[in-house]
Amino acid sequence: MPALQAETVSVRFGGVVAVDRVSLSVERGAITGLIGPNGAGKTTIFNVFGGLQPPTEGRVLLDGKDITRVKAHTRARKGMARTFQRLEVFGTLSVRDNIRVAAEIRKAWARDRSRPAAVAEELLDRIGLRDVAESRVDAVPTGTARLVELARALATRPSLLLLDEPGSGLDQQETTVLGDLLLDLAAEGMAVLLVEHDVELVMRVCDRVNVLDFGRLIAEGTPAEVQADPAVQAAYLGAEEGDADEDLEEAGVR
Ligand SMILES: Nc1ncnc2c1ncn2[C@@H]1O[C@H](COP(=O)(O)OP(=O)(O)O)[C@@H](O)[C@H]1O
Numbered sequence: 602m603p604a605l606q607a608e609t610v611s612v613r614f615g616g617v618v619a620v621d622r623v624s625l626s627v628e629r630g631a632i633t634g635l636i637g638p639n640g641a642g643k644t645t646i647f648n649v650f651g652g653l654q655p656p657t658e659g660r661v662l663l664d665g666k667d668i669t670r671v672k673a674h675t676r677a678r679k680g681m682a683r684t685f686q687r688l689e690v691f692g693t694l695s696v697r698d699n700i701r702v703a704a705e706i707r708k709a710w711a712r713d714r715s716r717p718a719a720v721a722e723e724l725l726d727r728i729g730l731r732d733v734a735e736s737r738v739d740a741v742p743t744g745t746a747r748l749v750e751l752a753r754a755l756a757t758r759p760s761l762l763l764l765d766e767p768g769s770g771l772d773q774q775e776t777t778v779l780g781d782l783l784l785d786l787a788a789e790g791m792a793v794l795l796v797e798h799d800v801e802l803v804m805r806v807c808d809r810v811n812v813l814d815f816g817r818l819i820a821e822g823t824p825a826e827v828q829a830d831p832a833v834q835a836a837y838l839g840a841e842e843g844d845a846d847e848d849l850e851e852a853g854v855r
């Protein structure tokens with residue numbers, strides 16, 4: 602049974618159909634990719650999974666149970682952690698304290714014997730943030746802040762990790778480290794949903810890839826299958842042409 606499933610989920614904003622009857626599964630011990638051009642509906646369905654966006658129709662299942670109407674904070678207690686496309690960190694706190702606060706919040710509801718300070722130290726090493734542990738998060742590069750956000754998510758000890766564009770703002774080396782970390786987490790049994798703009802990263806680490814275009818799921822398969830799919834190629838070429846037009850407009854050429 603998949604860890605997380607969307608069953609014919611649609612989201613409409615007024616006249617805009619942001620997500621159109623999408624069904625997809627996120628398996629345990631694997632990385633599931635979700636890609637698509639800008640505006641395809643990735644963040645919207647991501648928010649449906651996280652409980653921040655109620656679907657207009659369809660269901661969300663966690664371990665086979667309907668959680669469509671379960672609130673975001675309750676999903677967190679059921680093992681779901683997420684990062685945001687727009688960074689969510691405490692800028693005035695140090696990297697270490699950001700991670701520790703997340704571990705403390707978890708301890709408050711899990712009521713277990715975990716030690717937040719020890720969890721923070723472990724994650725500083727695991728994510729490679731030891732050198733910037735004392736830095737305020739608003740003083741570190743965006744790529745580093747993204748890794749802090751990921752460390753905060755992991756500090757809640759999730760079994761299911763949802764990531765919205767974790768690669769944005771990361772340099773080549775940070776992206777490689779991120780990819781390796783996600784592969785390790787999946788190998789340990791975690792279910793990872795990776796919404797990502799960086800197609801190279803997705804193709805390297807994902808077991809299965811889902812492709813959205815204009816709110817519709819146009820392809821699902823292994824990275825190789827998806828890359829070879831003419832519909833996927835057309836969606837990306839179309840998007841690139843659109844971007845080029847916008848760029849030209851902005852430059853005053855049109
Ligand atoms: N809160 C909202 N209200 C109205 N339209 C929205 C809202 N959020 C997203 N949309 C629209 O839904 C579509 C999908 O957006 P989004 O899920 O952010 O795409 P992606 O993450 O793939 O770039 C876009 O057309 C976007 O303008």
Ligand SMILES: [Mg+2]
Pocket residue numbers: 643644645686
């Ligand atoms: Mg998005």
